[in-house]
Amino acid sequence: MARHVEPDLPPSLACLKNVDTLLRCPICFDFLSISMMTKCSHNFCSLCIRKFLSYKLQCPVCNMQMTEQDLRNNRLLDDLVANFQAARQELSKAHFESPPISPKT
Amino acid sequence: MARHVEPDLPPSLACLKNVDTLLRCPICFDFLSISMMTKCSHNFCSLCIRKFLSYKLQCPVCNMQMTEQDLRNNRLLDDLVANFQAARQELSKAHFESPPISPKT
Numbered sequence: 001m002a003r004h005v006e007p008d009l010p011p012s013l014a015c016l017k018n019v020d021t022l023l024r025c026p027i028c029f030d031f032l033s034i035s036m037m038t039k040c041s042h043n044f045c046s047l048c049i050r051k052f053l054s055y056k057l058q059c060p061v062c063n064m065q066m067t068e069q070d071l072r073n074n075r076l077l078d079d080l081v082a083n084f085q086a087a088r089q090e091l092s093k094a095h096f097e098s099p100p101i102s103p104k105t
Numbered sequence: 106m107a108r109h110v111e112p113d114l115p116p117s118l119a120c121l122k123n124v125d126t127l128l129r130c131p132i133c134f135d136f137l138s139i140s141m142m143t144k145c146s147h148n149f150c151s152l153c154i155r156k157f158l159s160y161k162l163q164c165p166v167c168n169m170q171m172t173e174q175d176l177r178n179n180r181l182l183d184d185l186v187a188n189f190q191a192a193r194q195e196l197s198k199a200h201f202e203s204p205p206i207s208p209k210t
């Protein structure tokens with residue numbers, strides 16, 4: 001669920017954009033919060049998927065039929081989100097404080 | 106399973122070390138390859154965990170009893186490994202080519 005707005009990645013960290021995108025929930029687009037994985041291997045915030053399942057008993061991404069009992073905690077994603085956010089903040093700080101890095105030169 | 110040796114992260118990217126560690130298999134210590142998640146939320150390479158389970162029907166991390174049927178693909182981790190490795194390579198290149206960044210100054 002939305003908690004705060006993340007600053008954009010500086011251009012020199014654009015290569016981390018895919019990792020950033022993968023760690024987000026397909027329902028709320030924020031970073032995954034208490035990640036739950038479906039049987040079909042799709043991941044959502046615990047609150048987002050439970051809310052969705054109270055309306056429709058299927059996966060919001062691939063439409064596979066499912067119930068709340070099929071959800072499994074994906075705790076590694078929670079640890080990845082926390083550590084990625086910390087690294088991203090530290091790198092952004094370092095990159096904004098230093099002259100821009102141009103990998104092309 | 107071991108495929109190749111990764112270069113160490115440059116000191117300016119030390120903050121990515123935790124993310125790197127989390128994406129590795131607790132059996133082979135290489136990056137997860139075809140990640141499988143147990144019921145107890147632990148993740149291993151598909152080959153590593155299947156080999157382990159052929160000897161002992163329990164989770165190598167927490168010892169919870171389990172069988173191969175309890176394994177679930179954790180595909181997001183495979184995508185994270187691929188994208189993190191690409192980003193890490195690009196950042197390492199940029200950081201080695203540029204003067205070192207000292208976030209303390």
Ligand SMILES: [Zn+2]
Pocket residue numbers: 001025026027028029030032033044045048
């Ligand atoms: Zn969400």
Ligand SMILES: [Zn+2]
Pocket residue numbers: 038040041042059060061062063064
């Ligand atoms: Zn699905």
Ligand SMILES: [Zn+2]
Pocket residue numbers: 106130131132133134135137138149150153
């Ligand atoms: Zn392994």
Ligand SMILES: [Zn+2]
Pocket residue numbers: 143145146147164165166167168169
């Ligand atoms: Zn376990």
